[in-house]
Amino acid sequence: VGARVTGIGERPKSALDDDLRHWLTHYEQVTNITDVGQVEKVVRWLQGKVKVDRLEAVVEAHVMCAAKVREACGIPGTSVRATWLCRDKPSMKEALRQAGVPTAASTAADHADEIWAFAKEIGYPLILKPRAGAGAQGTVRVDSDTDLAHAITVLAATGATSIAVEEFVEGHEGFYDTS
Numbered sequence: 001v002g003a004r005v006t007g008i009g010e011r012p013k014s015a016l017d018d019d020l021r022h023w024l025t026h027y028e029q030v031t032n033i034t035d036v037g038q039v040e041k042v043v044r045w046l047q048g049k050v051k052v053d054r055l056e057a058v059v060e061a062h063v064m065c066a067a068k069v070r071e072a073c074g075i076p077g078t079s080v081r082a083t084w085l086c087r088d089k090p091s092m093k094e095a096l097r098q099a100g101v102p103t104a105a106s107t108a109a110d111h112a113d114e115i116w117a118f119a120k121e122i123g124y125p126l127i128l129k130p131r132a133g134a135g136a137q138g139t140v141r142v143d144s145d146t147d148l149a150h151a152i153t154v155l156a157a158t159g160a161t162s163i164a165v166e167e168f169v170e171g172h173e174g175f176y177d178t179s
Contacts, residue, residue: 004026004050005024006026006050007020007026008029008030008042008043010029010032013027013029028042030042034065035065036065036068039065054076055075056077063083063086063087064080064083067082067083088108089106089164090107090108091108104166104169105118107164107165108162108164109164110162110163112156115128115152124144125141125142125167125168126141126167128142128148129163130162130164131163131164132162138155
């Protein structure tokens with residue numbers, strides 16, 4: 001299609017499969033793909049050689065770094081704020097509420113007592129998810145005080161320090177994606 005694609009990743013180029021290497025115009029290796037400084041340094045170096053039209057990440061854990069580098073380097077794309085809202089459910093729901101969009105009751109909880117207070121106010125069922133998790137990783141539905149106590153223990157054991165808590169609502173989930 002005429003696109004020139006440069007890959008940036010942690011693995012050496014030789015570790016990429018033949019098909020992927022074939023599609024790449026260039027490849028740069030970094031030691032940590034989530035390190036904004038490393039990725040920005042590579043992108044600025046590339047910008048000194050070619051026009052960089054886009055910077056995209058397909059792994060959820062990498063999208064915030066890509067957004068920060070895009071903004072720092074003047075590359076169009078999803079902003080840091082929009083990326084944060086896509087990644088953090090409590091913040092996204094609050095932004096939707098402020099815009100007048102009805103959403104399920106939710107909160108961001110940093111302590112177990114905040115989760116218990118929300119459960120007492122809203123009732124069951126609830127959904128709990130580590131705020132730092134990718135996708136649905138670590139998401140659990142709780143239907144009772146017993147379930148909630150168990151979920152809090154399990155989430156704490158996995159190292160989750162901040163939890164998105166929301167009421168469970170039956171319905172159709174819609175998604176709108178644009179660039």
